[in-house]
Amino acid sequence: MKRLRISEKMRELMTGYYMAGMQAECNAWITSGAPVELLHALDVYPVYPENHGALIGATKLGGYYCEFAEKNGFSRDLCSYARCDIGCVFAGTSPIGGLPKPTFLFACNNICNTVVKWYEVLSRIFKVPLFVLDMPFIRKELKDCHLRYVEEQLYDFISFAERVTDRKLDDAKLRDVVLKSMESVELYSECLRTAANKPSPMTCFDAFVNMAPIVCLRGTDHAVSFYKEMKQELDERVKEGVSAIEREEIRLLWDNIPVWYRLKWFGEFFEKRNACLVADTYTNAWSGFKVSRGEDVLSGMAEVYTVSYLNIGMEMTAEIINKLIDLYDVDGVVMHSNRSCKPYSFGQYEIQKKLSVPSVIIEADMVDERVFSEAQVVTRLEAFLEML
Template structure:
C-alpha cells in the first residue's frame, strides 16, 4: 500500500538552512552578540526589522524535546519545588536554564538574553518569563492581552481586511502603543533607528509569503491524494515562518510550492491507496514525530493536515491599510486565542476539516497547559457534528513521560478499523 516515500528536496534545504542559521546564531550570541528570547505569539517582526536575533521559546522547547531531554528536565523541575501540573511546552527552556548545566543543553546552552518578551495571553507566561528575568537579569517586556469580548466565529473571513472590526479598535490602539514602547527599547538596545518605510515593505513581503502558503494549502487540500507527510509539511512552513519576510523565506516558500505542484502533477502521494485522511490538532508531538506515519501501512491512513500551514495564511495575512504597526497588531492581538478559544477554534477546524476531506482527527489536549487545552471539547463536538471522528490525545507536546505510543496506536487503530468497515474497505 505504501509507495516508497521520497522526501522533498525542500525539506532538506529548509532543515539545512535552519541548522546553518542556528550555528551562525550560536556563534554570534556565544561571542557576545545581543539577542532576544521571546514567546511565539509576540511581534517577531519588530525584532527582525531591528536586526536583533531572536530565540523563540517554543522552538527552543521543541529542540530540547527532540534531543530527548524533556524527561530529565521535568523530573528536575519537581526537585526544585515546582509541581507536576504546570505547563510544559512554555517552560521547558526555563527549567533547562534553572538547571544550569549548559553542556547538557543543545548548543551548549543559551547565554543571557538582552531582552525577554512575552504576551500575557496565558496567565503563566508572565510567571515563566518573570522567572527567566530574575534568573538572568534580562529586562522583561510584557505585552498585555485583553480579551475579545465577542469573537466572531468565522474570524478568518474578517481577519485579512476587516481586522479593525474583528479585533476592536481599543485593543489595537493599546497594542500599537505597546509596540511603540517596545520599539523604543529595541532602538536603545541596538543603537539603530526604526525604519518605518522599510517596515512597510517588510510587512508586504510577509503577506506575500503567507499568500504562497495559502496556495500551498490549496494544493494539499485539493490534491487527489496527500502528496507529503505532515512531518515534512511542518518544517517547510515553520522554518520560513521563523524567518518570515526575509528573502530566503520567500524564495523557500516558492520552492516548496513549486516542488509540491510538480509532485501532485506527477501523481506522487504518500500512499498509493489512500483510504483515510486524518488531521493532527494542536502543536507537534515533538518527541515522537515518526508517530505521524504509523497508520500508513496498516490502514492506508495519512495525516493530511496540521495547523501550521493553513494558519500561516489565516493567522498572518493582514492588509496593511496605510498603518503597518496596526496591521501587525491585528496579526498578534489574538494570535494564540484563535487556536484555542471557542468559537474561533471550533469554527476554523470544521472549515479546515471540510476543505481537506478529513475522516478522523487526533486532538492533542495538554491537560497541564490549560491555555492550549481549553475549548478542546467544544472543538471536538463541532467536528463530530461535521462528520469527523475525533480521538482525544491527552498528552503533551514536549513531555513524553505520559506518552504510551503502543496504547495510543491501539486506540487509533480501533477507530480506523471502524472507519474502514464503514467505508466497506
C-alpha cells in the same frame, strides 16, 4: 512515507539560523506569536525558546532537560516547552549547545498566559528587561478598544527596544520586513493548501518538520526562498500524482501541537493503516499572520496578532476547524489533548460536538515523553480508524 527533499534544506537553514544567533551582537528571546517583524526591522536577532523546545522534543531529550528544571523546583505539571527551556538554562547546554544569552525578552500572550510567567522567570535568571505585549482575549468580537490597547503597546515596545538596543527603528525597513513577512506567510499557506489535493502530496508531519522557518525567519528573504522551493516541490508532486503515503484511503486532520518525540511513530502508524494526516490546526495558525497592506503598518499588525488562533473563543475555533475539514476534505479529526497546553486543549470536548466529521481525543504531551502511554493511544486510534 516519501520525505520531502526540502526537509534537508530546512536542516541546513536552521543550522545556519542557530549559528547566526551565537554571533549576533544583540538578540531577544521571543514567543512564537509575537510580531517578530519589529525585531527584524531593528536588526535584533530573534531567539525562539518554543522552537528550541520542539527541537529537543524531536531529539527525544525532553524528559532529560525537563528534569533540570524540576530539580530546581519547577512543577512537572507546568508546560514542557517552558520546563525544557528553563532546564537547558540550568544545564548550561542543550542538543545545540544552548541558546545565546538574551539582550532582552519579548513575550506576547496571544498564545497563552503561560509565556508571561515563563519569561518572568527568565528575566529574573538573566537579569535582563522583559517586555510583555498584552493581548486581550477575543472571545466573541474584536473591539476598537482592544485594537487601540494593543497598538499603543506596539509603540511602547518600539521605544523600549530602541532604548535597550540603542538603535532607531527605520520605517522603510519595517515596511520592507512586513512585505517579506506577508510574502512568506502567503507562500507557506500555499504549501499547506497543496494538501487539499487527492492524494495529498504532504502530511502534517511534513508541515511540522518544515514549520521552523515560518516561525523563526518570517520577515526575511530566507523564509521567502525556502517556501518558494517547498511549493515547487509540492506542485511537482501534485502534477505527477505523487502521494505522500503509500495508499491514501482515509484523510485526517490533526489538532494541537505535535507529539514531537513520536512524529515518526505516528507517521508510520497512520501510513500502515492507509490513513493520511493531511493537515493540522497548529501549522495553519501561522497562515493567519498576514499583516494588511494598509497605510498604517502598526495598526495592521495589532489586528492580525490579536486575533491569533489561540486567542479567540471556541465558537470561532470550531468554525476554523470546520473550514479546514472542508478545505482538506477530511474524514475525521485526531485531537491531541496536550497536558502542556491548556489553552489549546481545554474546550476540545465541546469543540468535538461542533465538528462536521467524527473525531477522537488522545492524551499526551508535546515534549515530555515520560507521560506518553503508547498502549492507550493505539487502542483509541485503532478503534477510531475502524469506525471511519
